[in-house]
Amino acid sequence: MLRLTTCLIAAALLCPAQQKKARDLKYEKDGLAPVTKTDVAIPRSYAVIIGVATYKNLTDKQQLQFSERDAESIYSILISPEGGNFHVENVHKLTGAQATLANIRKELETWLPAVAKEEDRVVIYFAGHGYVDHGKGYLAPYDLKPADIAGTGYQMETLGKVIGSKIKAKWKVLLTDSCHSGAITPDADVETLNKSLQELDRSLFSLTASRARERSFESDRWGGGHGIFTYYVVKGLEGEADESHDGIVTADELGEYVRRNVREATNGQQNPTSERASYDPDMLLSYSPSLARPGAPPAPKYGGLIFEANRDGVEVFVDDKSVGVVSKGTSLRLPGLTPGVHQIKGVHQGFEPDGPREETVYPGQESAVTLKLVIPRRRPRAAVDAFDNGLSLYTKAAYQKAADQFQAALKEDPNYSQAALYLARVYRDQFKEDDAEKLFKRALAIDPDYTEARATYAGMLLDKGSLDESIRQLNTVLQREPDNPLANYLLAQSLRMKDLFPDSIKAARKAIAMAPKNAEAHFWLAESLRMVGQYKESVEAYKQYLLLSNFDANQALKVNYYVTVWFTSYTKKKNSAQRDVWNNMRSLAYFGLCDSEYKLDNFDAAIAGCQRSLSYDRTYPYTHYILGLAFLGRANKQDSMESLYAARAHLRAIVGSDPDLPEAEYARKTLANIDAVAR
Numbered sequence: 001m002l003r004l005t006t007c008l009i010a011a012a013l014l015c016p017a018q019q020k021k022a023r024d025l026k027y028e029k030d031g032l033a034p035v036t037k038t039d040v041a042i043p044r045s046y047a048v049i050i051g052v053a054t055y056k057n058l059t060d061k062q063q064l065q066f067s068e069r070d071a072e073s074i075y076s077i078l079i080s081p082e083g084g085n086f087h088v089e090n091v092h093k094l095t096g097a098q099a100t101l102a103n104i105r106k107e108l109e110t111w112l113p114a115v116a117k118e119e120d121r122v123v124i125y126f127a128g129h130g131y132v133d134h135g136k137g138y139l140a141p142y143d144l145k146p147a148d149i150a151g152t153g154y155q156m157e158t159l160g161k162v163i164g165s166k167i168k169a170k171w172k173v174l175l176t177d178s179c180h181s182g183a184i185t186p187d188a189d190v191e192t193l194n195k196s197l198q199e200l201d202r203s204l205f206s207l208t209a210s211r212a213r214e215r216s217f218e219s220d221r222w223g224g225g226h227g228i229f230t231y232y233v234v235k236g237l238e239g240e241a242d243e244s245h246d247g248i249v250t251a252d253e254l255g256e257y258v259r260r261n262v263r264e265a266t267n268g269q270q271n272p273t274s275e276r277a278s279y280d281p282d283m284l285l286s287y288s289p290s291l292a293r294p295g296a297p298p299a300p301k302y303g304g305l306i307f308e309a310n311r312d313g314v315e316v317f318v319d320d321k322s323v324g325v326v327s328k329g330t331s332l333r334l335p336g337l338t339p340g341v342h343q344i345k346g347v348h349q350g351f352e353p354d355g356p357r358e359e360t361v362y363p364g365q366e367s368a369v370t371l372k373l374v375i376p377r378r379r380p381r382a383a384v385d386a387f388d389n390g391l392s393l394y395t396k397a398a399y400q401k402a403a404d405q406f407q408a409a410l411k412e413d414p415n416y417s418q419a420a421l422y423l424a425r426v427y428r429d430q431f432k433e434d435d436a437e438k439l440f441k442r443a444l445a446i447d448p449d450y451t452e453a454r455a456t457y458a459g460m461l462l463d464k465g466s467l468d469e470s471i472r473q474l475n476t477v478l479q480r481e482p483d484n485p486l487a488n489y490l491l492a493q494s495l496r497m498k499d500l501f502p503d504s505i506k507a508a509r510k511a512i513a514m515a516p517k518n519a520e521a522h523f524w525l526a527e528s529l530r531m532v533g534q535y536k537e538s539v540e541a542y543k544q545y546l547l548l549s550n551f552d553a554n555q556a557l558k559v560n561y562y563v564t565v566w567f568t569s570y571t572k573k574k575n576s577a578q579r580d581v582w583n584n585m586r587s588l589a590y591f592g593l594c595d596s597e598y599k600l601d602n603f604d605a606a607i608a609g610c611q612r613s614l615s616y617d618r619t620y621p622y623t624h625y626i627l628g629l630a631f632l633g634r635a636n637k638q639d640s641m642e643s644l645y646a647a648r649a650h651l652r653a654i655v656g657s658d659p660d661l662p663e664a665e666y667a668r669k670t671l672a673n674i675d676a677v678a679r
Contacts (some may be wrong), residue, residue, distance in 0.1 A: 003399070040248065040287055043170060045084065045121040047091045048107045049075050051072045052128035052142050066126040066218045068095045070177060070230040072611040074125050076475055077237045079468065084237065088471045090499045091113075098506075099128070101141040104154050113166040118539060121284075123173040124163070127227055130178030142416070158516060163204060171283045173251070174206040176558040177227045205279040206252040207233070210270045217270055224324040228265055229272055232258045233335045237286040238321070240302075247292030252281035261336045295424040303365040304335035305359060309346060314371055315480070317345040317355075324449065325480065326371070336615045339363045346371030349417070349447045354372035383412035387419050389660050399426050417446040421453045437458055451477045455487045462494050470494045492524040496531075501613060504528040519548035523585060526592055537595040542593040549586060591623050600629045603637060606630035623661045624653040648674045 037466035052069025072150030076094050078084035092107050108124065116122050116588055129140035131149050138144075139473035140155030145152040163172055209229035222231040233254070235241075241249045241257035255274045262272050307316050312327040318334065319342055326332040326346075339362060345355030351373040359369055390405030406423035409416050410659070424439030460472035471494050477487040495501075508525035509516055510653040526541030610627035628650035635643035651667040651674075659665060 025073045026361065032165060042085045042115070042284070043119060043121040045078075045086045045090060045123070046112060046116050046169075046605055047084075047086055047123040047125070047203075048112060049078075049079055049091065049093045049095075049123075050093070050099050050104060050107075050128070050139075051093075051095045054096060054138065055129065055140065056097070056143050057145050058129075060393075061131075064128065064218060065220075066225045066227055067105075067177070069225060069675065070218075070227045071095050071125065071452045072232045072479060073226065073230065074127075074175070074622045076472075077234050077286070078123065079472055079475070079592040082237070082238070082290065083286045085287055086123075088468045089500055093503070097142050099535070101143055101154060104139075106160055108159065112167070116167050116169045118168050118170060120169045121171040121173070122167055122169040123175070124159075125177075125178040127230060130176070139176070151631065159447065170203060171280065172204045173285065174204065174282070175208075175230075176206075177209040177229045177233075185434070190345075192624050203279070205274065205283055205285075207272060208257055217266060223334060224326070224439045225297055225334050228258040228262055228270065229258065231367060232265075232336050232494060233259045233262075239286070239288045239291040240336055241337055242288070242291060245291070246294040246626065247289045248284055249283060249286040249288075250283060251279055251283035254285050254628075257302075257336070261464055265335060269422075279475040287297065294659045299338070301363040302336050303339050303361040303363055304333065304337055305342070305344070305361060305370050306366055307334070307344075307346070307371060309371040309373070311348060311373055313371060313449075314346045314348050316371070317343075317347065319343050320345075320356075322476070333366070335363045335366065345677075346373060347448050348373050349449055351376055359674065367546050368434055377415065379416065380412045383409045383416055384421070386412065387422070389414065390419070390422060394422060394426060397429075399430055402426050415446050417443045417450055417453065420446065421450070424453075424460075425456065428463075433460065434463055449480065451484060451487070455484065455490060458487070458494075459490050462490060467494050467498050471498070483510075483514055485511050485518060485521075488514065489521045489524070492521060492528070496524050496528045499531070501528040501532045505532075519545050520585070522548060523589055526589070526596075530542055530592055530596050533599075535599045538596045539593060539600070542589050542596065545589050546593070548584065549582065549589075576629070587613050589613075590616070591620070591626070594630065595624070595626050597601060598626055598633065603630050603634040610671065619657060621661060622663070624650040624657070625667060628667065632674075644674060 008057075046171045049071050051068040051074075053067040053069075054062060057200070067139055071093060073093070076083075078086045078091055079088050092111065094103055094107065104254045112122060112124075126139050131138045131140060131153060133153070134150040137156035138149055138152070139156065139159070145151060158172075163174060185247060199268055209227065218225075218227040222228055223234075224236075236254045236257040237249055239249065239435075241253045243253050257271075258284045259272045259274070262270055277345060305318070308331050309326045309328060314326050316323050316326055316332055316334075319338070324332045325335055340362050341358050344359045345353055345357070347353045350373040353437075354371045361367065379441070385407035386405045388480070390402045390409065393399075393402035393405060394532045403423060403426045406419045406426065408424065409419035413419070420443035421524070424436045424443060427436035427439060428607060437457075437460070440453060440460065444457070447453070454473055455477050455617050458470045458477070461467075461470035461473065464659070469631065473490065474487045474494065477484055477489070488511035489506050492504045492511060495504035495507060504529045505525060506530065508521050511521040512525065515521065522541050522545040526538045526545060527540035529535075529541055536578040590609045590613035593604045594613060596608055597603075597606035607627060607630045610623050612631060613623045614627070628647045631647035631650065635647060651671050654661065654667050655664045
């Protein structure tokens with residue numbers, strides 16, 4: 001009898017070929033085509049970001065502090081629509097223990113050459129230790145062994161060859177923030193290092209933190225804790241380097257901005273280099289259309305602001321952009337700002353903000369700014385009562401009545417951010433997404449540091465399929481609160497749906513470490529494990545989810561806040577409106593369990609899982625498909641006609657329910673074989 005196979009089926013998703021087509025269409029929609037409004041063309045872009053602070057084999061004194069934070073900052077500005085304009089799935093990030101020599105080689109020597117095409121843009125960033133050994137420069141992976149630098153470091157000469165010959169792209173950008181990083185573009189007295197880089201064409205912009213024999217510095221004095229070089233790279237890409245005021249930061253502009261500011265900040269001890277490389281000076285590195293001011297004169301010498309605050313955890317905004325957090329007794333230093341008037345604001349949830357107000361940055365000077373948040377927000381009694389009534393109604397799913405109460409609370413107190421958040425949740429749960437988005441944004445305008453509102457907003461964006469923006473919002477939350485369980489769990493879901501499975505696994509495991517009973521985190525962990533072929537691990541994760549979510553469906557929303565996020569990307573929205581999310585999730589979990597067991601040739605367990613999935617949803621075609629294949633596998637194994645007839649019934653079900661699916665075509669061919677055997 002013929003043993004049949006199947007393509008991997010993602011839970012409630014189309015097969016891989018169809019997924020790719022859909023992503024490509026969205027890809028163009030999201031900005032790869034020229035921006036017609038300004039005639040600025042953003043090329044398709046790929047990046048590998050590497051940051052290592054704590055090394056496996058180095059002493060405590062040799063460890064760094066801010067390299068991984070630097071990598072996160074570069075990641076944020078690259079994926080920002082007011083910055084690099086990269087798509088999230090095209091930015092691969094290796095930080096900490098992930099940044100092994102093997103993983104670095106895989107990303108740089110296999111992935112980038114495979115995906116980057118002639119008209120694309122590629123960015124490679126490294127923050128960590130760098131070494132020179134026997135006249136050759138090396139970047140230090142997480143697992144570097146000091147006694148064997150040549151064997152365990154990543155040689156800069158190799159990096160040069162990869163960039164020069166293996167990666168095909170119109171524009172290539174190399175940013176290295178490490179000790180001895182200057183060896184990547186050597187001075188004349190160390191010309192024996194990396195000669196290949198000097199022979200590259202005009203496609204490479206190589207900006208390194210220091211000259212070959214200099215150190216690269218890091219300190220908490222720059223933006224609350226950064227490598228000095230990376231701090232200015234990020235500020236430059238945010239728009240501070242845009243001397244022409246056209247909204248575009250070019251390679252020449254960024255190089256000049258970073259060199260000038262780093263030299264001044266270190267009194268000449270650290271000198272970024274790029275002059276030895278050959279590159280297109282007009283290479284587009286970031287684009288912020290809101291900053292374009294045609295005809296504005298070039299900015300004079302840069303200045304800075306030093307922020308202090310009267311309480312802990314004050315988030316600082318400059319020109320409506322969050323630039324860091326300052327606490328009582330510390331300071332937040334922001335050098336490298338363009339001279340002139342800037343709008344500043346300090347916010348802390350529960351207090352009236354200090355600002356927005358104007359502060360002037362003077363050329364060549366740093367000015368102190370004190371933020372005072374002294375007035376607690378006082379709620380009118382009527383607003384508080386309306387909010388409490390609305391909350392009680394919301395927990396009972398009386399959405400319209402709850403909305404009336406939250407609207408009443410906002411009428412009494414227009415700055416009631418919690419009322420705005422819960423009204424947004426009501427609209428979200430009623431699928432009034434445009435109204436919900438307005439209220440989420442209102443809550444964040446009132447309290448920009450309201451991480452619960454930002455994470456919940458990201459959840460709705462995820463629902464809508466705005467995955468890149470969802471990930472950006474979650475990244476903002478995690479920069480403020482790295483251990484936020486909700487943000488990590490939603491990030492796991494977003495990354496899973498972008499097919500970024502290893503990153504999803506990492507986020508899910510972090511969420512589980514912080515909240516082990518968060519059932520949904522186990523679900524998304526299981527999904528990503530299944531998609532990378534770790535079927536045994538996915539089986540255990542699915543079982544853990546099913547165990548933790550095994551309560552009365554009517555109590556689901558009361559037991560776990562995370563369940564309030566609708567998973568409409570896995571089921572049609574009309575179905576989500578008809579059945580509660582708890583049933584959908586358990587159906588999908590049993591389907592994933594079935595599929596994993598089927599891949600392990602555990603046909604009896606697979607059959608049991610798919611049958612349980614069908615008990616929640618009899619109409620889901622993929623469950624019938626995998627169940628039919630599982631019965632067919634058991635029929636092959638046991639020579640069982642009963643199992644063969646069962647396989648036929650379920651394969652007929654998928655053909656009857658959705659005959660246009662690729663799996664339906666495969667089922668038809670299989671049914672013909674079964675009918676031939678069963679005669």
